[in-house]
Amino acid sequence: MINNIKNRIKKELEQKLNDKFDQNVIVIVEEPKKAEQGDISIPVFSVVKVLRKPLPLVVETVKEFLGTISDAHLIAKVDSVSGFINITLDKEKYAALVINNYNLNSENYGSNKMGLNKTVCIDYSSPNIAKPFSIGHLRSTIIGHSIGNIMEKCGYKVVRINHLGDFGTQFGKTIYAYLNWGDEAKVKEHPVAELVKLYVEFNDRAKIDKSIEEEARKIFTELEKGNPKFVELWEFIREESLKEYMKVYKLLGVQFDSYNGEAFYNDKMLAVVDELKEKSLLKKDQGAMIVDLGEQIPPALIQKSDGSTLYITRDLAALFYRKNTYNFSEALYVVGNEQKLHFNQLQQVVGLMGYDYSSDIHHINFGLVLQDGKKMSTRKGKIVKLEDVLKEASKLSLKYINEKNPGLKNKEVTAEKIGISAVIFNDLKNYRTNDFEFNLEEMVNFVGQTGPYLQYTSVRIKSILDSIKESQSEIDYNLFTKDHIFEIIKNISQYEDIIIKSKEEYSPSVVAKYLLNLASLFNSFYAKEKVIVDDLVERHTKLCLLRMVKDILDDGMGLLGMSAIQKM
RNA sequence: GACUCGAUAGCUCAGCUGGAUAGAGCAAAAGCUUCCGGAGCUUUAGGUCGGGGGUUCAAGUCCUCUUCGAGUCGCCA
Known part of the structure; x- marks a missing residue:
C-alpha cells in the first residue's frame, strides 16, 4: 500500500514539474532508513540536475506541489534536510486507511490480481528415482512449493509438476547391481534403501572395473527397447520410490498436480528432433x-552419436507438452545453479525455433548445499538423508518442548511441526541463489x-486473543501516533508490496525476512x-x-510452507 | 584457459531503481518477570563493505583491473 502512495507521488510530481519547466525530470521516491526522518523521502538532486535551478528553489517548488497531490490529506509534515524532502504521514489517518483496507479484504489480505487468468507451470522437486532423495532435492522442493503458494496469492493458476527422473542410465546401473549381487528378500523389504545401496555400490565397483559401466548401458538400451524383464523391474523401482517420496511430501505438506517424469516424454522426443531438422537448426558435429x-x-547437444537423445531434448519435449496442455504464461524450473x-541453452533453442514464449522460461536457480565447504555427493557414501534430517530436527524440538513446556499435549505432533518448519524456514530465509552450508545445529537452533x-x-x-472475550468498541486511532505502534501498522500496510516483490524475484526469502521483522516489532511492542x-x-x-499481526504471520508462514501451531 | 555466480561485524546473513550516520540474528558482556506465554525484551561491544583504480553532487550498490572461493564448459541429469 505504501508503494502505491509512493508511486502516485512520483507520477504526480513528475507531471507537475514537467508541465511547469517543460523538462523531462525523474523523481525518486523512497523510504528513509531511519524512522525519525519520516515515512517517505524524496532526494531532489536528480531534479536539480535536469532543471538546472538552485536547490532551494527546487525544494520549495516540490514542497508546494506536495500540498496539491491527491494524497496530500495523508501528509502531516514535510521537512527538507540538505537536499532530501522528508514526508511524515498523518499517523491517525494512515492507520485508519490501513485498518479499513484490512477489514475489506481480511479473508485474503495481501493478495493481488496480477496473475488473473494466467497459468504458471512450476517444475520442482523432481528427484532421480533409484538415487537417494538428498538434501539437495529438499531445496528444490521447498523453494518450488513456496513460490507456487506466493504466485497463487498473486492470482495465478499454478500447475505444480514433479518432473521425476524416472529414466536414464542410472536404471541400467541399479538393475545391473540388483541382478548381480542384489538380495531379493532385502529389496522387497526396504526397496528404496536397498536400491540406493546397490546404486552406491555399483559406483564404487565401477571405479575398479570400468566394464560394468558398459553392461549397465546395455541394460538401459534394452530397457528403452522394452525388454519385459527390465521393464517390470523398472516399474517396481518407480512405484516403490514414489511411495517413499510421498511420505516425505506428506511430512513437508507438499503436493503436485503432475508426476509426469522423463519416461512420460520418451515417445515425444522424435518429434522434437524432426522439428529441429525441419527448421534446419540441427548440425552434425x-x-x-x-x-x-x-x-x-x-552448442546444445540434441542427439548422441548412437542416436539416443539427451536431457535437453527431453526438456524441450516437456516444454512443448506443457505449453500445449496448460498454455502457461510462465514456465519455472526450480533447479540448482x-x-x-x-537452461540458457534451452531458452535459446526455443527462441531459434521461433517460439516467442522463450522469454517466459525462467530458471529459478538456487545455491548448493555444502558440507565443510564442499558439494554433497551421493557417491562418496556419506549421504545425508532427508528423512534423517527431519527426524533429528523433530527430536531436538521435542527436547526444547520438554524444557520449556513439559505439560503440553500432543508433544510429538507439535515437535514434528516445529522441527520441520524450522528446516523449511532456515532454507527459505536466505536468498535462494546463495550457497548453503549444511549445519544441523544451526538449522534447529531455536533462538533468533x-x-x-x-x-x-x-x-x-x-x-492473548483466546484469553479475553471481546466487546465491540470503537478504535482509538490516536494510539497509532506512538512510534513503535505506528511502525507495526506501516509494516502491515507493506504486506502486499512484499508479496509482489517476492514474486518478482521468485524468492520466498523476501517474505521470510519481512515476517521476522514483523514478529520482532510485535515482540518489542508486547514487552x-x-x-x-x-x-x-x-x-x-x-x-x-494483534489480530492483524497474527493473520499476517500465519498467512506468511503458510506461503513459506510452514505449519500452523496452536500451542507450543 | 573461457564464461557465470559469490566475497559486507568472530559466525550466519539483510541492504530495493546509486542517496543521509552500512543494518539484523548468533556467539560475548550487562540487565529485565507483583501484570496478558521469558523459545521473549532492553542495553553494550563488534566494520579498510576482499584489494587497487575510475564514473558521479553522492558508490556496499555502476565500470575496470586484481585476489580468493564455487559452478559450468558436446555425447550424465
Whole structure:
C-alpha cells in the first residue's frame, strides 16, 4: 500500500514539474532508513540536475506541489534536510486507511490480481528415482512449493509438476547391481534403501572395473527397447520410490498436480528432433547432432552419436507438452545453479525455433548445499538423508518442548511441526541463489531468526486473543501516533508490496525476512505495552492490531510452507 | 584457459531503481518477570563493505583491473 502512495507521488510530481519547466525530470521516491526522518523521502538532486535551478528553489517548488497531490490529506509534515524532502504521514489517518483496507479484504489480505487468468507451470522437486532423495532435492522442493503458494496469492493458476527422473542410465546401473549381487528378500523389504545401496555400490565397483559401466548401458538400451524383464523391474523401482517420496511430501505438506517424469516424454522426443531438422537448426558435429548457439555459449547437444537423445531434448519435449496442455504464461524450473548453462541453452533453442514464449522460461536457480565447504555427493557414501534430517530436527524440538513446556499435549505432533518448519524456514530465509552450508545445529537452533521464533510469536498472540472475550468498541486511532505502534501498522500496510516483490524475484526469502521483522516489532511492542487494559477502547484497538499481526504471520508462514501451531 | 555466480561485524546473513550516520540474528558482556506465554525484551561491544583504480553532487550498490572461493564448459541429469 505504501508503494502505491509512493508511486502516485512520483507520477504526480513528475507531471507537475514537467508541465511547469517543460523538462523531462525523474523523481525518486523512497523510504528513509531511519524512522525519525519520516515515512517517505524524496532526494531532489536528480531534479536539480535536469532543471538546472538552485536547490532551494527546487525544494520549495516540490514542497508546494506536495500540498496539491491527491494524497496530500495523508501528509502531516514535510521537512527538507540538505537536499532530501522528508514526508511524515498523518499517523491517525494512515492507520485508519490501513485498518479499513484490512477489514475489506481480511479473508485474503495481501493478495493481488496480477496473475488473473494466467497459468504458471512450476517444475520442482523432481528427484532421480533409484538415487537417494538428498538434501539437495529438499531445496528444490521447498523453494518450488513456496513460490507456487506466493504466485497463487498473486492470482495465478499454478500447475505444480514433479518432473521425476524416472529414466536414464542410472536404471541400467541399479538393475545391473540388483541382478548381480542384489538380495531379493532385502529389496522387497526396504526397496528404496536397498536400491540406493546397490546404486552406491555399483559406483564404487565401477571405479575398479570400468566394464560394468558398459553392461549397465546395455541394460538401459534394452530397457528403452522394452525388454519385459527390465521393464517390470523398472516399474517396481518407480512405484516403490514414489511411495517413499510421498511420505516425505506428506511430512513437508507438499503436493503436485503432475508426476509426469522423463519416461512420460520418451515417445515425444522424435518429434522434437524432426522439428529441429525441419527448421534446419540441427548440425552434425563429431558424430552427434547439435544446435549451434553462436560464439557466446557452447552448442546444445540434441542427439548422441548412437542416436539416443539427451536431457535437453527431453526438456524441450516437456516444454512443448506443457505449453500445449496448460498454455502457461510462465514456465519455472526450480533447479540448482549448476544447470544454468543448460537452461540458457534451452531458452535459446526455443527462441531459434521461433517460439516467442522463450522469454517466459525462467530458471529459478538456487545455491548448493555444502558440507565443510564442499558439494554433497551421493557417491562418496556419506549421504545425508532427508528423512534423517527431519527426524533429528523433530527430536531436538521435542527436547526444547520438554524444557520449556513439559505439560503440553500432543508433544510429538507439535515437535514434528516445529522441527520441520524450522528446516523449511532456515532454507527459505536466505536468498535462494546463495550457497548453503549444511549445519544441523544451526538449522534447529531455536533462538533468533528462526521458524520457531515466528511460530512462538503467533502462538503468543493467539493465547492473548483466546484469553479475553471481546466487546465491540470503537478504535482509538490516536494510539497509532506512538512510534513503535505506528511502525507495526506501516509494516502491515507493506504486506502486499512484499508479496509482489517476492514474486518478482521468485524468492520466498523476501517474505521470510519481512515476517521476522514483523514478529520482532510485535515482540518489542508486547514487552512495552499491556494489551488487556481496563479501557475498552484501547483494549479493542490493541486486539485489532494483534489480530492483524497474527493473520499476517500465519498467512506468511503458510506461503513459506510452514505449519500452523496452536500451542507450543 | 573461457564464461557465470559469490566475497559486507568472530559466525550466519539483510541492504530495493546509486542517496543521509552500512543494518539484523548468533556467539560475548550487562540487565529485565507483583501484570496478558521469558523459545521473549532492553542495553553494550563488534566494520579498510576482499584489494587497487575510475564514473558521479553522492558508490556496499555502476565500470575496470586484481585476489580468493564455487559452478559450468558436446555425447550424465
